[in-house]
Amino acid sequence: MAVSRAEQRAVTRRALLDEGLRRFAADGYHRVVLAEVARAAGVTKGAAYHHFDSKAGLFRAVVAEVQEGLGERVAAAAELHEGLWEQLRAGCRCFLAAGTDPAVRQILLVDAPTVLGWDEWRALDEESSARHLVEALKALAAAGIIADQPVEPLARLLSGAMNEAALWIARGGDPGAAEQALDRLLAGLRTPA
Amino acid sequence: MAVSRAEQRAVTRRALLDEGLRRFAADGYHRVVLAEVARAAGVTKGAAYHHFDSKAGLFRAVVAEVQEGLGERVAAAAELHEGLWEQLRAGCRCFLAAGTDPAVRQILLVDAPTVLGWDEWRALDEESSARHLVEALKALAAAGIIADQPVEPLARLLSGAMNEAALWIARGGDPGAAEQALDRLLAGLRTPA
DNA sequence: CCATTTCACATACCCATGGTATGTGAATCG
DNA sequence: CGATTCACATACCATGGGTATGTGAAATGG
Numbered sequence: 001m002a003v004s005r006a007e008q009r010a011v012t013r014r015a016l017l018d019e020g021l022r023r024f025a026a027d028g029y030h031r032v033v034l035a036e037v038a039r040a041a042g043v044t045k046g047a048a049y050h051h052f053d054s055k056a057g058l059f060r061a062v063v064a065e066v067q068e069g070l071g072e073r074v075a076a077a078a079e080l081h082e083g084l085w086e087q088l089r090a091g092c093r094c095f096l097a098a099g100t101d102p103a104v105r106q107i108l109l110v111d112a113p114t115v116l117g118w119d120e121w122r123a124l125d126e127e128s129s130a131r132h133l134v135e136a137l138k139a140l141a142a143a144g145i146i147a148d149q150p151v152e153p154l155a156r157l158l159s160g161a162m163n164e165a166a167l168w169i170a171r172g173g174d175p176g177a178a179e180q181a182l183d184r185l186l187a188g189l190r191t192p193a
Numbered sequence: 194m195a196v197s198r199a200e201q202r203a204v205t206r207r208a209l210l211d212e213g214l215r216r217f218a219a220d221g222y223h224r225v226v227l228a229e230v231a232r233a234a235g236v237t238k239g240a241a242y243h244h245f246d247s248k249a250g251l252f253r254a255v256v257a258e259v260q261e262g263l264g265e266r267v268a269a270a271a272e273l274h275e276g277l278w279e280q281l282r283a284g285c286r287c288f289l290a291a292g293t294d295p296a297v298r299q300i301l302l303v304d305a306p307t308v309l310g311w312d313e314w315r316a317l318d319e320e321s322s323a324r325h326l327v328e329a330l331k332a333l334a335a336a337g338i339i340a341d342q343p344v345e346p347l348a349r350l351l352s353g354a355m356n357e358a359a360l361w362i363a364r365g366g367d368p369g370a371a372e373q374a375l376d377r378l379l380a381g382l383r384t385p386a
Numbered sequence: 387c388c389a390t391t392t393c394a395c396a397t398a399c400c401c402a403t404g405g406t407a408t409g410t411g412a413a414t415c416g
Numbered sequence: 417c418g419a420t421t422c423a424c425a426t427a428c429c430a431t432g433g434g435t436a437t438g439t440g441a442a443a444t445g446g
Binding site for chain 2: 028029030110111113114115118119122147149150152153154156157158159160161162163164165167168171173174177178180181182184185187188189190
Binding site for chain 2: 431432433434435441442443
């Protein structure tokens with residue numbers, strides 16, 4: 001059975017990404033050895049370097065996929081609700097819950113900033129979750145639900161708060177308590193009716 | 194001139210810590226090579242391993258010192274003000290400003306969580322800045338200035354928010370805007386007079 | 387005051403691992 | 417159907433963290 005090169009390439013690439021995701025999530029970037037990832041994916045290190053320019057390159061691709069997936073989950077959770085405010089809350093809750101996912105926890109929250117450098121990490125974050133948050137805050141401000149203000153710094157603050165909270169939960173913090181605390185923070189932003 | 198061993202030991206250790214601080218702050222943990230640190234400190238790699246059990250061990254010691262210094266600066270900034278609320282604000286502002294310090298930025302905020310692992314990093318953070326924040330929040334709650342609530346999750350949220358904001362400022366974000374946004378968040382916590 | 391021990395390093399070495407250079411056989415193209 | 421490309425495999429190199437051992441000067445103690 002003749003397999004087209006494009007197909008084979010896609011299959012191999014996917015296998016590397018999948019195995020990379022597993023190992024990066026389970027062991028953390030530094031403890032992962034690229035040759036092992038390749039072997040578990042059924043190829044050799046040469047294949048990995050054919051598809052990605054470096055170990056960090058594979059990691060970057062994995063990060064992008066995880067980011068994207070998380071962004072979609074959060075957006076989907078938000079859209080289940082009616083009203084800008086409830087959508088924001090639902091998105092935040094979804095994000096906090098996602099912190100229990102080892103892939104999100106170890107890859108996105110712990111390793112990504114160091115491995116990719118903070119600038120590149122932020123750029124990736126911007127494309128997925130951060131952008132949604134900014135949009136949501138803008139809409140809330142436009143609707144008069146929160147005070148009119150520059151939303152970028154506020155989004156950074158909330159993003160950082162939720163990152164930390166997600167890690168805290170993943171490490172054993174009480175999810176309900178974190179949710180309530182975040183709710184209080186958000187509620188404090190509302191303009192008095 | 195005969196130099197006592199204890200003196201010599203202290204001098205060498207200090208030189209390693211100082212040079213390590215410089216390099217870790219400037220280049221980031223991974224790009225720092227231990228032998229170079231030792232050479233710049235006037236000794237060899239052997240000396241470094243005589244004083245610290247590993248590269249990460251030296252980094253850990255540097256982190257502890259930076260943490261301690263930062264905690265003291267924040268506490269000092271807070272104590273210049275009267276009233277629990279103004280002290281909290283002053284401490285937060287000081288922390289945000291500290292993010293421009295490359296040592297704080299790269300070592301504490303970017304590398305420490307990955308290199309030391311999140312658990313150990315948090316333990317170190319707890320001893321210095323985080324504990325102060327928790328104390329401040331407890332005092333505010335006891336005084337009725339903010340609502341009575343579990344302060345730990347709230348402290349984590351605020352800590353994460355400020356970490357992120359500090360990085361954002363260091364990378365070029367507007368310090369004033371970040372300060373204002375943080376002020377709004379904090380203000381939202383106050384119980385209506 | 388001298389022999390012995392300790393200690394603060396220096397020297398030499400190992401080896402894991404990221405990265406590279408080159409080979410190869412099967413798909414693709416003209 | 418030959419020439420070429422491509423998706424890898426194989427072999428190799430170099431850096432750097434970690435270790436094992438040597439050494440000479442300070443501490444110890446008799």
